[in-house]
Structures are given as structure tokens and as C-alpha cells.
Amino acid sequence: MSDGKKIQQALQNVHLNLSMLTTLDERLARLRRRREAAAKKVDQAKAQLDQVLAEKNALTLAAREKEKEMAAAEAAINRRKEQLSEAKTNKEFQSLKEQISLDQEKNNQLADETIEAIAAAEEFEEQVTAAKEEVTKAEKTAETFRASCDEEAKVIEDDTAQVQIDLKKAVENLPGDFRTLYDRAIEYHGRGGLVPVIDRGYCGHCRREIPPQFVVNLLKGEPYLCQTCGYLLFIPDDFYKP
Numbered sequence: 001m002s003d004g005k006k007i008q009q010a011l012q013n014v015h016l017n018l019s020m021l022t023t024l025d026e027r028l029a030r031l032r033r034r035r036e037a038a039a040k041k042v043d044q045a046k047a048q049l050d051q052v053l054a055e056k057n058a059l060t061l062a063a064r065e066k067e068k069e070m071a072a073a074e075a076a077i078n079r080r081k082e083q084l085s086e087a088k089t090n091k092e093f094q095s096l097k098e099q100i101s102l103d104q105e106k107n108n109q110l111a112d113e114t115i116e117a118i119a120a121a122e123e124f125e126e127q128v129t130a131a132k133e134e135v136t137k138a139e140k141t142a143e144t145f146r147a148s149c150d151e152e153a154k155v156i157e158d159d160t161a162q163v164q165i166d167l168k169k170a171v172e173n174l175p176g177d178f179r180t181l182y183d184r185a186i187e188y189h190g191r192g193g194l195v196p197v198i199d200r201g202y203c204g205h206c207r208r209e210i211p212p213q214f215v216v217n218l219l220k221g222e223p224y225l226c227q228t229c230g231y232l233l234f235i236p237d238d239f240y241k242p
């Protein structure tokens with residue numbers, strides 16, 4: 001194999017490891033996003049439960065208020081009944097009786113309302129139970145997910161560590177002048193700073209056409225930076241394929 005081709009293969013190897021690192025990073029990021037989403041569902045279920053509990057409290061409070069109101073009305077009627085036995089005139093007696101009758105009617109209405117309020121509060125308990133179940137379910141899912149995520153993340157992190165070792169070795173295999181250019185390209189452009197020549201003569205990053213002479217030089221083992229984007233180029237294996 002010519003020196004030029006060896007260099008191109010060394011660069012291709014570096015590129016392969018860089019791509020693998022990017023893929024691993026993306027997988028890890030996806031995993032984290034999914035994990036966060038599962039945790040968020042727990043928060044949402046808890047917020048829903050809080051809301052339902054607040055509504056239930058309001059209903060219970062309303063029912064208690066009605067009960068108090070009813071007790072007060074009942075006491076008022078009893079007071080009037082006592083007054084009735086002490087009525088001095090027939091007119092006073094009649095007036096009290098009418099008042100008691102009106103109060104009784106009002107009190108019946110109040111009793112109905114109280115029963116309704118208590119029933120509403122009790123029925124709402126079902127929604128509280130359902131909301132609590134949702135929280136438990138979400139927590140369980142998040143917990144299971146967290147465990148499997150941690151396991152997968154560990155594998156990805158181990159793979160990443162290995163690829164980083166491989167990358168270091170691959171970079172060490174580059175001739176000195178290539179290494180300097182490589183370091184600079186990565187420093188300026190990140191992991192994507194090394195790109196293959198595509199379609200038999202175009203920059204794999206910005207797609208600018210590479211003058212044929214430089215493609216020939218690359219094949220001979222001379223480094224070449226894209227004149228437009230400044231990325232370091234290499235000739236990949238499939239360049240030779242028809």
C-alpha cells in the first residue's frame with residue numbers, strides 16, 4: 001500500500017472513531033431526554049393530585065359550612081318555638097307560627113343542600129383515588145425506566161471510553177503534519193472537523209468542489225483543507241468504488 005493510501009486509511013480510522021463518539025453521545029442524550037420525560041410525568045401526576053385534593057377540600061369545607069348553617073337555623077326554630085309558648089297575644093302567636101313555618105321550609109331546603117354537598121364531597125373521593133393511582137403508576141414507570149436507563153447509560157459510557165482510547169491510538173498513527181492540522185480542525189470545528197471527500201471530488205462538509213489536482217495530492221499523502229470551510233479532508237475507501 002502506498003504511503004498516501006496508508007495516511008488516508010489512518011484518517012478514515014480517526015473519522016470512524018469520531019463518528020462513533022458522536023453517535024454514542026446522541027444515544028446518551030436521547031436516553032437522558034427519555035428519562036427526564038418519565039420523571040416529568042410523575043411531576044404532572046402529582047400536580048394533578050394536588051389539584052384534585054384541593055377541590056376535594058373545598059367540597060368538604062362547603063359541606064361543613066352547610067351543616068353549620070343548618071344547625072344554626074335549627075336552633076333559631078327552637079328559639080321561636082319557646083317564644084311560642086310564651087306568646088301573650090293571639091296575634092303574636094300567629095305571627096310566630098308563620099315565622100316558624102317559613103323557617104322550617106327554609107331549613108328543609110338547607111337540609112337538601114347539605115345532603116347534596118356531603119354527597120358531592122364523598123363522590124369526589126373517587127377522583128382522589130384515581131389521581132393517587134396515577135401518581136403510583138407514573139412513579140413505578142419512572143423507577144423501572146430509571147433502572148434500565150442507568151444500565152444502558154453505563155454500557156454507552158463504557159463504549160465511549162473504549163472508543164476514546166481507539167481514537168487516541170488512531171490519531172497517534174497520523175503523520176506529524178496531519179496531526180497538527182487535525183488538532184486545529186477539531187479545535188475549530190469540533191468532532192466534525194475531519195470530513196471525507198464525497199462524490200469523487202467534493203468537500204463532505206460544505207460540498208465545494210475540490211480541484212482535481214488536490215485530490216491527486218491527497219491520494220499521494222499531502223494534507224488538504226477545504227478552501228471554503230477549512231475542514232480537513234481525507235479520501236474514504238468508497239472513493240475508489242465505481
Ligand SMILES: [Zn+2]
Nearest residue numbers: 203206226229
Ligand atoms: Zn468544505
